[in-house]
Amino acid sequence: MKLIDTLHRWTGGLIGLLLALLGLSGALLVHKNAWTLAPHAGDPRVEDVRQLAEVTQRLMADPAMRPQSITYASDDFGLLKLLFDNGRGAYADQQGAVVMRWSSQWERPELWLFDFHHHLFSGETGDWVIGIAALCGLFFVLTGFILWWRTRRTFEWRLWPARMSRPAIVRHHRDLGIIVAPLLLLSLVTGAVLVFRPMAALLFGPGAPAQIDKALAPPPPRNAGLAGRLDWAGMIMTAKARFPDAEVRSLSLPRKKGGLVTLRMRRPQEWLPNGRTTLWFAADSGMLVAARDASTLPTAVKGYNLLYPLHAAKVGGLPFRLLMTLSGLALTLLGSLTVWTFWFRRPARPARPRQIAIRT
Structure with missing residues (x-):
């Protein structure tokens, strides 16, 4: 038990601040579409596929001004997001008129906050660090339950420590941790x-x-390069004809030398915000190459596709967003107080009794 306690404290002291920052950024990102300020962000989503096709054709027609990807408006965010190279981007209304531009993600808090939470501004390296931090968090939850069980008779409901002393903070840490453990496990x-x-x-x-x-x-x-002129509207119409009940979610140019334009759609039974129903079109001709219906995916894959909507609270409406906000804020509080008590509020060592030499 002493070994578990030591590992729990030392690991928390070393990585608690990172978990606190991930919890806080996650809590903010759950409500990203609500606090992203831009003209027409509150417009209702246009469902007319012909209008979507015309807007897409207009935005993609000029190779010099063509975005690398378009993310279409959703039910809770009424703008198109256009991404270009070198971090540039823009928001456009659903008629295709650009309402806001940026030359770097640092100009938009919703973009750099997302990059921090998912990549720590470090790409794949950041992904690995975040994954390791999540594994450490799981270790904290499991060992925390073991350590709490010994003191379960002193349990109290407290959102904040009774005092800012180390014993009070440690007690609050254990009790709050056991309350939010199910939400932390989910996250x-x-x-x-x-x-x-x-x-x-x-x-x-x-x-x-x-x-x-x-x-x-x-x-x-x-082995096909991107043609200067393609029937982008035709791709939208083809996709909608193939999956009439699906919502058009994003359009992406080929990556590297893939030679395929990717169009993602979301069918009613899908939880993923951008769906996994996908169509691929030849970059040189615009002809349909392949299509994937998310409803026919294996059960394990469907289960895997549920993880991100649960993690980011993209299902369940406001009640579930509030629960995941609580999870993020609790992780922030637990992690930050852990670091503070470990490094700055450690108990003072008792003074050794002075030995008095007796002369004989």
Whole structure:
């Protein structure tokens, strides 16, 4: 038990601040669409596919001004997000008129906050650090329950320590941790599996990671460059004809030498904000190459696709967003107070009794 307590304290002291920052940024991102300030952000989503097709054709027609991707308006955010190279981007209304531009993500708090929470501003390296932090968080929850069990008879409901003394903070830490443990487990497990896909085997069975990789892989790359003129409107209409009940969510240019334009859609039964129903079009001709219906994916893959909506509170409406906000804020409080008590409020060592030499 002493070893568990030591590992729990030292690991918390070393990584608690990172978990606190991830919890706070996550709590803010849950409500990102509500606090992102831009003209027409509150407009209702346009469902007319012909208007979407015309706007897409207009935005993508000029190769010199063509965005690398378009994310279409959703039910809670009424703007198109256009991303260009070198971090540039813009918001446009649903008629295609640009209402706001930026030359770097640092000009938009919703963008750099998202980058911090998902990548620590460090790309794949940041992903790994966040994944390790999530695993440490799971270790804290499990060992915290073991350590709390010994003192369960002193449990009290407190949102804040009774005093800012180390014993009071430690007691509050244990009691608050046990209250929010289910929410923390949800946040940490989903976050860890999203970073470390092999961990999906723990949730969906031993063969799940390979099954997920295979099911979500794009078609083989094509040796085709992006044509100067394509029937972008025709791609939207083709996709809508293929999946009439699906919502058009995003359009992306080929990555590197893939030779495929990717169009993602969201069917009614999907929880993912941008869906996994996907169509690929040849970059040189605009012809449909392949299509994937998310409703036909294997059960393990469907389960994996539920993780991000649960982690980011993209389902369940306001009540679930508030629960995940509580999870993030609790992680912030637990992590920050852990670091403070470990490094700055450590108990003073008792003074050794002075020895008096007796002369004989």
